[in-house]
Amino acid sequence: MSGKAMIVCMSRKICVDLYDAIVALRPDWHSDDLNKGKIKVVMTGSAADSERLQKHVGGKQRRDTLAKRMKDNSDPLKLVIVRDMWLTGFDVPSLNTMYIDKPMKGHNLMQAIARVNRVFKDKEGGVVVDYIGILESLKRALNQYTDSDRKNTGIDTSAAIAVMKEKLEIVQSMMHGFDYSGYFSTSARTRMRTIAEGMNFILGKDEKEQKDFIQYATELGKAHGLVSATEAGKAVTMEVGYFKAVKASLIKLQHGSKTPPSKHVIEQRINQLLERSIISEDVIDVFQTLGLKQPEISLLDEHFLQEVKALKTKNLAREMLKKLLEGEIKVMSRTNLVKSELFSEKLKRSLNKYRNQSITNAEVIEELIRMAKQIRKMGEDEAKLGLNRDEIAFYYALSKDEAVQDFYDDDTLKTIAQELTESIRKNVTIDFNIREQAQAMMRRTIRRLLKKYNYPPDQAEDALEIVMKQVNRMSGNVAENLTYDGMLAQQAAEDSEDYKL
Structure with a gap:
């Protein structure tokens, strides 16, 4: 059957150089007429481009015309040269060959390759001619793709399962010594508390290990996504779901969220997880899970501070107080430079003492609580000054x-x-x-x-x-x-x- 081809180059200049070299060998392929010719360059440009490049640059109307010609299997246009255009979201079913001379990776690489694997009449598959060496990038990109795209790119399922098992073992070893069996309970409250306790366990590790857990849990989620429909994938769906939930909740605690899910939403997601055995990055609201009312730090009262102090999950208590104080200092910095710098420095000193093991977890919590009280006390004193x-x-x-x-x-x-x-x-x-x-x-x-x-x-x-x-x-x-x-x-x-x- 008659097919079409695409060449992917590193730069617009290379695209034009290659075009000139090809038409020198095949002069009859060239035409100045947009609606004629077997070969065209598809690229964007600017008024600053040289005349040589300008000949191949045009607006949306030019690109639409070439797209229509390329999609028409009976049209003489058979070969296009591109740099960035048409590599994603552009379907030409009769496209069966892609020549790659440009570094690509991840989602963009997989999308580009998928251009030549679209079903069309008697076409059994596409051909990718690699001039630059994309094999390693292709392997790394596999963890980012869905089942349907995996079939298109011919991924070895057994290899993907092996990667998933490797990532799972790494995350399991990082959780060694912690019992997370409560997550497999039918009680939503037990499951949420197990996520909170898992967060507390990870927060007890040093910062590098915390970052490693988030990274490996993310990689595990992607690897599992490739094999979730297999028996091996189904067997660990719940366990992978737990690790993803802990990871997602840690990220929310560390970076905040403008729209945290309500308890009702969390319970709905957990029920879905139970009923359908699907993976969901459940993000828990730590305050709700631990039975605490979400506070405004400027209004922190003794009762709330004592509740936090009494929590058994000390690492989580420390992290909660840290984030509350950081949030208040950030708001403070917008209007009061000296005051925000004062408390920012105090917070930094307390946390450094804890990281250097000069004080215990309980002692740093005491210091953070004292700091919260100082902020509250300063607010009360400021009110007495009679100043805006x-x-x-x-x-x-x-x-x-x-x-x-x-x-x-x-x-x-x-x-x-x-x-x-x-x-x-x-x-x-x-x-x-x-x-x-x-x-x-x-x-x-x-x-x-x-x-x-x-x-x-x-x-x-x-x-x-x-x-x-x-x-x-x-x-x-x-x-x-x-x-x-x-x-x-x-x-x-x-x-x-x-x-x-």
Whole structure:
């Protein structure tokens, strides 16, 4: 039968070079007419391309015309040369040969090869001519593909089963010493608790082993996906499902989730797993599973902290507190630079002491609980100052140095913070961060204010830099409707009064 072919090249220049070489040997294959000729180059381009490349570049209309011709088995167009075009999502059933001279891997490689394996009339299969050496990339890509695509690419099922068993043994060895038989229970509550306890077990290992578990559990899931319909695959479906659930829940705990599944959804997924023996990456809500109410850290009360402290799964308790604190510090950093840096450093020190085995798991949990209480206490103290959010941020920026705290009383610091905030609010804009002139004028404004209140000269330089950093944070939060159009004239008249630091 008459078939069609595709050549895959590394670059657009190579595509054109190859086209020229082929038509030099077969001049009758070439035609300047888009609707004629046996060979065409399909690629995108730009106005900066040389005239030689421009001849083969066109818009959507050109590509659509060539696509229609390529799909028509009776059309003279038999050979196309591409770099990236038509390698995925483009079906030409009569395409039976692909020449590859470009490195490819993973999903893209498998999709490209599948172009020549589409069923068509008497076609028994496609031919891939490898000029660059894609065999190893093809082997690595096998773990990423589905059963139907595996059949198309001719994967050896016995080899895939061997890979799955190897990955399973690795993950089993990493869970050695932990009994996860509760996951095979018909009780959804027992199964969720077993996932939480498995997370606690993995969190008790060092960071490298935690990352290794996530990696190997992911590889196991992909390998099992290739053989899930075989007897060997069916036999371990539930066990693989458990490891995937632990992995997915660890990732959620470490990176967060905007839309965590509800308990009802979790139970539905587990019931599906029981009824159909399918694999699902069940992600559990740790707080629900352990019987804790999801907290807002700014409202952490003694009862919640004591509940966490009493948890038997200490590694999970530590990780939960760590993530809660990191979340609060992240929110804090958007509006209060000094305060967020203070607690970020405290958290880092506590966790480093634990990782270096200077303190026990129980002791680091105590430190994290104390930190949560400090955040709550500072919030209560701030409320008594009678300042708004931005004024509090500048209050911290101005009083960071202990010498300054000794120099001023609270009322004076509050007054400076209020006046500073008001002045900045009048003069800051959204694009403040990128306008050098505006920043220079802001520095002069701050200098004059510090001079007005006799700010200690030895601490003034550091205070200026800290306040400027805080101003940059503030500019992204509150300056949408502000301008500094009148600032230039005002500052020019006052330059001679600058407080030199």
